[in-house]
Amino acid sequence: MGIGDDAVEVRAHGWRTLAALHAAIEAALGQALEDEAGLSVVEYTVLDALSRQDGWHMRMQQLSRAAALSPSATTRLVNRLEERALLQRILCADDRRGIYTELTTAGERLLERARPVHDRTLEAALDEAEQTPELAALARSLHELTRPLHA
Amino acid sequence: MGIGDDAVEVRAHGWRTLAALHAAIEAALGQALEDEAGLSVVEYTVLDALSRQDGWHMRMQQLSRAAALSPSATTRLVNRLEERALLQRILCADDRRGIYTELTTAGERLLERARPVHDRTLEAALDEAEQTPELAALARSLHELTRPLHA
DNA sequence: GACAGATAATTGCTTGCGCACTTATCCAGC
DNA sequence: GCTGGATAAGTGCGCAAGCAATTATCTGTC
Numbered sequence: 178m179g180i181g182d183d184a185v186e187v188r189a190h191g192w193r194t195l196a197a198l199h200a201a202i203e204a205a206l207g208q209a210l211e212d213e214a215g216l217s218v219v220e221y222t223v224l225d226a227l228s229r230q231d232g233w234h235m236r237m238q239q240l241s242r243a244a245a246l247s248p249s250a251t252t253r254l255v256n257r258l259e260e261r262a263l264l265q266r267i268l269c270a271d272d273r274r275g276i277y278t279e280l281t282t283a284g285e286r287l288l289e290r291a292r293p294v295h296d297r298t299l300e301a302a303l304d305e306a307e308q309t310p311e312l313a314a315l316a317r318s319l320h321e322l323t324r325p326l327h328a
Numbered sequence: 329m330g331i332g333d334d335a336v337e338v339r340a341h342g343w344r345t346l347a348a349l350h351a352a353i354e355a356a357l358g359q360a361l362e363d364e365a366g367l368s369v370v371e372y373t374v375l376d377a378l379s380r381q382d383g384w385h386m387r388m389q390q391l392s393r394a395a396a397l398s399p400s401a402t403t404r405l406v407n408r409l410e411e412r413a414l415l416q417r418i419l420c421a422d423d424r425r426g427i428y429t430e431l432t433t434a435g436e437r438l439l440e441r442a443r444p445v446h447d448r449t450l451e452a453a454l455d456e457a458e459q460t461p462e463l464a465a466l467a468r469s470l471h472e473l474t475r476p477l478h479a
Numbered sequence: 480g481a482c483a484g485a486t487a488a489t490t491g492c493t494t495g496c497g498c499a500c501t502t503a504t505c506c507a508g509c
Numbered sequence: 510g511c512t513g514g515a516t517a518a519g520t521g522c523g524c525a526a527g528c529a530a531t532t533a534t535c536t537g538t539c
Contacts, residue, residue, distance in 0.1 A: 187471060188450050188451060188454060189447065189450065191470030191471065192450055194470075195350055195353070196350065196354075197396065198346065200396035202343060217525090222347075238486095245351035246527095247527050249488090249528080249529095250525070251488090252490085253490095253526085257525095272535070273535085274486070274488070274534045274535065275534095276487075276488065296336045299339050300339060314473045319343070319345075320338060320342065322338075322341065322342055322345055322466060323465055368495090370495095387517080389516095389518090399497095400498080400519070401497070402518090404495075407519095423517085424503080424504060424505085424517095425504045425517040425518070426516095
């Protein structure tokens with residue numbers, strides 16, 4: 178096995194580890210958020226992304242990217258959240274193709290209730306990962322990512 | 329904002345980055361594998377996991393864990409792969425509840441064809457991530473995970 | 480100012496997933 | 510050696526996802 182093959186194997190292993198850690202965190206978050214706030218992970222992600230816009234609107238497409246979802250899935254996700262009165266669609270005057278979404282106060286309240294659940298569960302999931310041999314290194318490396326600029 | 333809130337924000341940011349990188353890689357792999365080998369990412373993952381067992385069998389449950397899938401989803405995934413003659417179920421004599429699976433030669437051949445696609449696509453996806461500001465740090469940190477023992 | 484091509488969002492359709500329940504088998508204690 | 514509880518896998522069902530096609534709107538070119 179040459180040095181090139183080695184690099185291939187390292188990447189493949191890194192990817193498997195990444196996928197495993199992702200699955201573990203997502204499962205933990207999904208359970209907790211569903212139980213305690215009636216939200217799936219993507220639903221929480223969307224509400225959180227909206228709140229992060231700090232009162233400013235977000236187009237469907239930005240939501241798609243934030244949630245890593247197809248446009249059609251985003252439409253239906255927004256439908257569900259709108260039916261639950263957690264967000265509103267706002268037709269945008271300057272580009273009538275575009276649709277903005279923003280949190281309702283009910284959405285903000287639910288998010289306030291869900292956020293501590295999310296944060297606590299994420300911490301627990303990462304702690305657990307740090308004690309799992311295959312995941313520990315990657316889990317720890319998350320601490321060292323450069324901070325987001327707005328924080 | 330106190331120091332505790334800071335840690336919370338760092339974790340949340342790390343998780344969003346992990347999720348974004350995961351989504352990017354999965355999308356790239358899914359496209360390429362589907363186009364060039366007719367396999368989804370989980371299907372490839374299962375075949376690859378089986379081949380990594382080096383001729384040894386794998387129980388359904390191990391497959392579940394390797395693919396981060398529920399038992400029922402694993403059953404159906406194995407059904408699909410068995411219908412395509414890529415793997416075989418083998419009833420296990422010493423525990424008749426358990427079912428082992430192993431690659432057929434057709435499965436091995438398809439995997440041989442798919443693996444370079446996978447490896448090449450993964451490399452490209454990671455390269456691209458390393459040039460995306462939000463993802464670069466995490467993508468690079470994958471190189472530094474401790475190597476798997478059997479490699 | 481009309482037309483061609485691009486872009487934003489939605490809808491129809493198919494597929495794969497998880498949950499809850501069922502079936503088959505193992506094993507521990509009596 | 511039988512019975513109760515645990516464990517492995519499979520099934521019925523509803524839901525959410527992606528792809529391809531559709532509709533509405535914008536933009537540049539003549």
